[in-house]
Amino acid sequence: MHALIQRIWHGFVVIALVATATFVLVRLAPGDPFAAALENARLTPALREQWRAAYGLDGSIGTQFAHWIASLARGDLGFSTSTNQPVSRAIAAALPNTLLLIGTSIVIAFMLGIWLGAVQAAGRGGIVDRCIGAITLIGNAVPDFWLALVMLLAGSYWLRLFPVGGVADLLLPLGASWPVLLLDRARHLVLPVLTMVILLVAPIARLQRTALLDRLGAEWVRTATAKGVARRTVFRRHAWRTALGPVVTMGGIALPSLFGGAVFIERVFAWPGMGRLAAEAVAARDYHLVVGCVLVGTVMVVIGSMLADHVSAWLDPRLTQDGFEPGRGLA
Amino acid sequence: MPNLRDLRFLSLCALAACGATPDGTPAAAVSATGGTLVISTPAEPDNLLPPITTSISGRQVEDLIFQRLADIGASLNTVGDAGFTPNLATRWQWSPDSLSIAFTLDSAARWHDGVPVRAADVRFSLALVTDPRVASPTALLLANVDSISARDSLTAVVWFKQRRPDQFFEIVHQLYVLPEHLLRTADRRRLAAAPIAMMPIGSGPFRVARWVPKQLLELVADTTGGRRRAQLDRVVFAVAPDPVTAFTRVVTGEADLFEAVRPDKVAEVTSHPQLHLVLTPTLDYSYLGFNLVDQKTGRPHSLFGDRMVRRALTMATDRRSIVMNVYDSLAVQARGPFTAAQSTADTAHVPLPFAPDSANALLDAAGWMRGADSLRRRNGMLLAFGMLVPSTSVARMRAAVLLQEQFRRVGADVRIEGVDMGGFVSRISARRFDTMVGAWSQDAGPADVRAAWTSAAATAGGNNAGAYRSPQFDAHVDSGVAAFAPTAMRAHFAAAWRIIADDAPAIWLAEPLRVMAVHSRFVTSGMRPDAWWAGVAKWSIPPDRRIARDAPAPAHAAALAPAGASR
């Protein structure tokens, strides 16, 4: 129990650090909230200054921070100047989309990666092992934006199988039946998820393969085998389960890079999620929205890694902290 | 690269044919209204309240949901009221001294919520735009308007400070009429935060049905007004931030219109029989602006304070080839701070030629001598400067790389400074740059040039960021703007263009055409150089050419209002 409280306290400190640093950093960047809107700059600096003041974005960073903390205490994340709405509303609209994208991708990538890793481990050194290894690695070596664009062109333009981006066909009649709506959602989800899965599956498969081989060589597995437990059962019940631990932990650590990958994927697929919201907020110098996005993102990351640790501890109680090689973007 | 010249010719002809059809009544679509126009766009509006809107995409939507008193004609003539067509005002009467105009409003005009549009709304709109608390960038453009009074509920009298050739244009073009009953109580300091900024109620042919930020903005034809119903049922702006994605939506048929087709994609558009390539002239030009003042000392810039250096660098650039490379044949070389489409253009004007030999000779004469590394120096100082460019603009980044290489050939060492738009604007405002690759979307009025190139705009906060000052240029512009006779106006502007071109405060690069891909089922009309969307209310789709999404969806449209309101 004490460990959990400490863990939560640590998480809180991390979130506070990130929020404060972001708050200061975005304000140090050249430009101001209304400068990016119109490059023709008919909006003169004097008018921009007046608008800044109207939305509480003038004064020293210290005063602004005090104001922000005060409104945060009331549960108010501030007003987003680039989207003309409270930050909380902008995030509430984007977060579910990102969670859908990342969540679906993680589930599929983990199932696929764990299965591929197991196949590789079972036939280690063989042609299948090498082929899977090479293919997943190539997928992992391609730049995110390039893969996303090629997937978009291939799936939506050349093959005409899937819609060109977006989270749903918003022109569907509102009265459409739920199977139609569900199918529409699924069709929009395929390409971005596939892109993310390709980027994600290699480190998972690699780790799973290594961990499984580790376990199979471990003494207690050999003991179990010696006791007459069938090899297949050992594989499935013992080795498999404990090998999952590191993979799950990695999932927790990989969350920030998933949000990072979302910056590219959401842009290419016109996906109205957090990655795009944050990147566009940076471009618009929408201070409150940037801080809000990073804050919410960090909360997700902290919660995610706590969950991952708990799940992996449950999978393998003997688990200790280990420095395994990070996946893409973590290095 | 394919030669696009023939293509361009054909499309311009097609466009001319479109424009020639009588207003809104093409033979094919007689009475049947209906259909959906899906516009694929990378940018969405910042807000939909005209006084505080700064984006072009916002302006597009506002032109469809709000009304002006009258609309400017396709020739963009701004002298007097010739060429203007009635819009919210059905007629107008000048006072004998021309210092006031009485506009009679259309008695049938209604706001989208059913409330009649009244003269008090016109008076309120001016008061709102010019309220210092609102800090509207439009206020400056209405500086010559003294006040508006409501003579009766349908007659708004506009009073001017001075009699000017473009006074009619100013009031009808710059002022959107806004609903007083909905905006009276809004916090004027924070108009953008008012819910009405996202879900405005106008009196125009379309009303906002819903706006799902980052995804789509849907307009539906308004029927409450009882007049001028738009031919189309719906206009949908579908947002995709990446231009490749936005373009792909049009070629796959998911969307009907994309307004910024890159030259290398033109062949692809023409290979799809369902797409038309539509080219229109624009009021945009791009240029490399020199900073004539050193911001640290306030004295003339060590390089660009020298007219000879500016002229030399201008002659060092092969602008024709640069334009060809960036736009293929879909742009012409810009001649100066104007485009051929506007009334003040001097199409006979010849810019400084591309003459590397003269450029080298001029630089030698100015004391910049080549060293062993073939770069030029004067008194030990290298001929080196930065070139500020927004890295998000493909065309301008391309021009920057091409310019840099051409400057290198005459011995100048140029550092490209790519930066995002926010950083770009703030550097320009603070005037912290040597040169910058700029683009200016002009207003339809001739006075707009003042905002960018006259001494008045060279002061802090003005848009003449390079601080070019020439009393002669200013005088000709002022005389041109004040001239009532078109010939006198053109003569003054021609003189002004000559002066500024000789002084070379910038290298004018390109006047791009607008290159649009439009689905062939649309009968388009009323495209203006400053606003291709101006006539969308008159666009139609012949009934036999409609596709699935053109079908009327009454249940949908009815259900939309609450969905939109709850946004």
Added chain:
Amino acid sequence: MSEPRRYRSDWRGAVQRLSADPRSVVAASVLLGLALLVAVGPMLAPHAPNAQLDITKLVHVPPSRAHLLGTDVYSRDVLARVLSGGRISLLFATSAVLVQTIVGTCVGLFAGLAGHRIDAIVMRGVDAGASVPRVLFLLALLAPLPHVPLWMLVLTVAFTGWFVTARLVRGEVRAIRTTEFVHAAHALGASRLRIAMRHLLPHVLGPVLVTSTLAVGHVIVLEAGLSWLGVGVQAPQASWGNIIADGTEFLSIAPWVSLAPGFCLVAVVLAASAFGDGLRDALAPGQLART
């Protein structure tokens, strides 16, 4: 990984094992070969990488004898740019990884050896840094700045990349600082710095080396992504990343522009990752079932 994999500081044995592993040998040869190519290549290339040959007539020339890899939209020779860009990409990636590894190792050693309180403070900072998506971090830092010189790009990328190494090193140090030989050294009066340099550093060097090798590939890919977002290596200087990013615009009419650098990039990432695997196996043999 029920117990932390013990890396041995048996370097001679490691080199032996490494050179006996065909996968590692191939990977190393690919890396060395490419490094040699980009080191020597630009001098042999027939065109300067930034020379615009004819911006109206020689744009997007397909591969031919005159231009083995074709030309790009500015009529520049793609081969010359791939060679020159490779130099920048490899230099950029190795130096960024070098910096981030040094910073991460130092911070990790410091936190691992420091008292509980300082360790906690430092590690919360590391957690905070690691919880922000790196791409977003870099975008926010770099996009508003005009002309980011290469060294600054290297430092910025390194600054956002050292957290994992710090965690790794700190974990290793925490695990072995309680072992007998460290106690013994301490008892003998060795200073903390000396213990860190003489006893701990060699132990953490193995895992750090493996992580860094893998990171080289990641950073090259990262730079490509940054270029696409407009904040990578500044034009007109070529890098594999920005050639690919600029080329995507013309994927359908001039695929050759992004194909060659794309191939090089994938080759480097694959080789670096294969070599990293080999290195790990060589440095920590035994527990790991070898392929």
